[in-house]
Amino acid sequence: MTTTATSELPAGYWVEPSTGAWCSIPWPSDPDERSALAAASLGPAVIDWAEGRTVEPGLTDYLTGLPWRFTPGQKRYLVLWYLVGPSGRFVYRSGVKRGAKGTGKDPFGAAWCLIELLGPSQFTGFDDAGLPVGARHLLPLVQIASNSEQQSKDVLRVANAMLGRDAREYYGIDAGETRTIITSGGRLEILTASEKSSEGDPATAIMLNESHHMTESSGGHRVAEVARRNVGKSPAALQARLCEFTNAHREGSDSVAERSYLAWQAQVSGQAKRRDILYDSREAAPSLDLDDDDARMAALRAAYADAPWVDLERLSDEVLDPRTSLADSIRYYLNGLAAAEDAWIEPRRFDELADATQVVVDREPVSLFLDCSKSTDATGLVGCRLSDGFVFTIHGWQRPHGRRGDGWLAPREEVDAQVRAVFDRFRVVWFGVDPSPARDDEDESLYWMPLVDRWHQDFGRKLPVWATPGAKGHAVKFDMRLSQPGGHERNRLFTESAMQTARDIDEDRALTHDGHPMLRLHTHNARRRPNQWGVSLGKATRDSSRLVDLAVCMVGARLGRRLVLNSKWRPSNSGKGRVIVL
Secondary structure: OEOOOOOOOOOOOEEOOOOOOEEOOOOOOOHHHHHHHHHOEOHHHHHHHHOOOOOOOOOEOOOOOOEOOOOHHHHHHHHHHOEEOOOOOEOOOEEEEEOOOOOOHHHHHHHHHHHHHHOOOEEEEEOOOOOEEEEOOOOOEEEEEOOOHHHHHHHHHHHHHOOOHHHHHHHOEEEOOOEEEEOOOOEEEEEOOOHHHHOOOOOOEEEEEOHHHOOOOOOHHHHHHHHHHHHHOOOOOOOOEEEEEEOOOEOOOOOHHHHHHHHHHHHHOOOOOOOOEEEEEEEOOOOOEOOOHHHHHHHHHHHOOOOOOOOHHHHHHHHHOOOOOHHHHHHHHOOOOEOOOOEOOOHHHHHHOEOOOOOOOOOOEEEEEEEOOOOOOOEEEEEEEOOOOOEEEEEEEOOOOHHHHOOOOOOHHHHHHHHHHHHHHOEEEEEEEEOOOOEOOOOOOEOOHHHHHHHHHHHOOOOOEOOEOOOOOEOOEOOOOOOOOOHHHHHHHHHHHHHHHHHHHHOOOOOOEOOOHHHHHHHHHOEEEEEOOEEEEEOOOOOOOOOOHHHHHHHHHHHHHHHHHOOOOOOOOOOOOOOEOO
C-alpha cells in the first residue's frame, strides 16, 4: 500500500526538518523575521485574550474546564491571519486551515469565531511606535457555514462550551442552539444557503466548516457563494474575511476546498496578481509505504505533530483496517491529496504536466477529436500536435447550471463554425467525431449526423487519413457504439489509447497539455472502466453530473495522432500529403 511518489514539492510547500512533513504555512525560520511578524500582527494580542492573560475573561477548554491553550501551529496561523500591512489592511483576505482528522479543526474554528465575536480582532490604527492596535468589534456578526445545519451546530456547541460562567456574565452572553447573542449587540449564528440569509447586517467574519464536503451537488457551492457575498458587502473599515476549516479534499471533486487550493496554488506559483490567501496544511510526505510499520508511524507523526493528544497507535490501526481505502487513509489520516480509488489517472500528475506557454502555430499538422452530446453531457473539441503530442483544448460546450440550462441544446451552428475555423488555421491530418445517438426533436433523425456527413463531404479530400478507412468508409465519423459496423475495433483502439495516455501521465510523464480548466476538470473526473480490451475511461456513474467528455477528446485526438504516424502519410514541403483511405 504505497502512496503516490512525487519528485518535487508543489509550489508554496516546504519540508519540516524534524518530521519530514510537507508544510504550506509561510512561517519564516529566522527568529528575527518571526519577531517582526509578531510585532506587525494583532495575533499576539488575540492569543493573550483567548488564553486569559488580559483583564477580560478568556476562553475555557471545553473538555477539561482549564484555561484554553492554542497549539504552536495554531498560534502561527493567528499571527499570520491578523498580520497588518503598512497600509492598515490585513495582509491576507481569506484563509484555509487544513488538517488531518482529529487535529482539532472544530475547536480551533470555534475559538477563532469567539475571537472575532469578543476579542480584540478589529484593526483600529497604529500606535506611536507604529505597531497595530486592535479592539473588539462594536457590532460583530460572525457566521458559521457548512453543508448542513447540524455541522454548523456542532461548531456552535463547542464555541458555547468554551464560554465559562465568568465570560458569559462579563460579556452578557445568551447562548442558543442556532445563535449566540451578546445582549449589548452582536451575535454568532448559523448561516444557511437561503437568499434571505444574505440580507441584513454585513458579516464581520465567516467560518466555512468542512469545505471538502461543499460541492455543487451537495448545495455547498451555494452556501459558499452566500458566505462570500456576506463578507464582500461589509464596509471597508470592518475588513470582513472568510476562513475555511477542512480535511484534504478529494481531487477532481470540484469542492469549495479544492477550488481554494487551486486558487492558492495559482497565487504561489506566480499565475495570479495577488498573494492574499493564507493556506496552512501539514501533510505526510506522499512517497511512503503504508504497509511498513516504521514508515506508517513516521507519516502519522508528521501529520499529527501539532496535535499531541491523538492516539497514533489507534490511527495506525485505522489505516490498516481493510475497510479503510487507501485514498481515505491518505486524505483523512495523512492530510494528503488523493484521487478516488477508481480514478483513471493521478490528478496531481496531470496538473504537473500542464504548460500554458506552448503555442500551436498556424498550419501546424494536428489531429482532432470531437465528442458530441445533445444536451446532458458536454460537447468538446480537442487537438493534438503531430510533432510532439502536445494536447490543446479548442472549445467545450455544456449546459449552463440552474434554470439557465432549461431547454439547452448543443449549438450545432457554433460547433460547425469552430470546426471550420480550425481547418482554416491548422493542417488537420485526422479528424474523429463520435456522434451522439440522440435524435433531433423535429424529425427524429440523429442530432449530429447531417453535420457529420457535411464535414465528410467538405473535408474528405483534405484529410490524409480517414477516421473510418476503406472505400466505403467515412472521413470523420468515429462511432464508438458497439452496435455499429466496426464499433468493436474502434473501441479496442480507443481503449489502447486510453491506457497509453494514462501511462504517459502517471508513469512516463510523456504528455504535455495546455492546462485548460475544462480539460483539467474532465480529466480529474474520469474513472477507470475495464473492458475486454483493457481499461478505458468513463463517468463515475451513467447519470453523474461530473463530466469527462474533454478527457475522451484528449484520448481520441492522441489516437488520431498515432494512426497518422503509423500510416504511410508524410507531410510534404507544401504542407499537403497523400490521401489514404485504405
